[in-house]
Amino acid sequence: MDLKETLLKNVPAHIQKEPDFRALLEVASSKLFDTKDGLLVHIKDEIQENEDWLKQNSATGGTMIMQIRDKVLLLGTLRKAKEYTEKYL
Numbered sequence: 552m553d554l555k556e557t558l559l560k561n562v563p564a565h566i567q568k569e570p571d572f573r574a575l576l577e578v579a580s581s582k583l584f585d586t587k588d589g590l591l592v593h594i595k596d597e598i599q600e601n602e603d604w605l606k607q608n609s610a611t612g613g614t615m616i617m618q619i620r621d622k623v624l625l626l627g628t629l630r631k632a633k634e635y636t637e638k639y640l
Contacts, residue, residue, distance in 0.1 A: 554579040554590060554640065561639040571631035578632070587640040594633045601626045 552560070555576055559567070566572055584590040601622050608615055 553582075554584060554587070557640055558635070562635065566635070569631075571628045572635060574628050575632040575635055587636060590640070591633065591636055594629055594636060598626065598629045598633065601629065 558572075558576060558579055562572065578584075578593070579590060584593060605619065605622055605626070608619060611619075
């Protein structure tokens with residue numbers, strides 16, 4: 552059973568309706584990862600990359616505000632994806 556099927560089988564229906572879960576399914580179904588560990592490493596790398604970017608660019612203003620907002624939203628989604636992966640895979 553691949554990661555997407557495992558997630559769909561193990562995750563409760565009310566969580567499956569959340570946008571963060573749908574994003575995780577997209578990544579899990581990409582076939583780039585065969586194991587939970589591979590997926591977790593990818594998610595953790597993405598979290599670290601976004602946290603580093605936010606630290607470097609948090610003091611900027613003006614036109615960067617939209618990019619910062621997008622990165623914060625992405626970071627929230629990545630953290631939820633990590634939580635779902637650890638709990639249900």
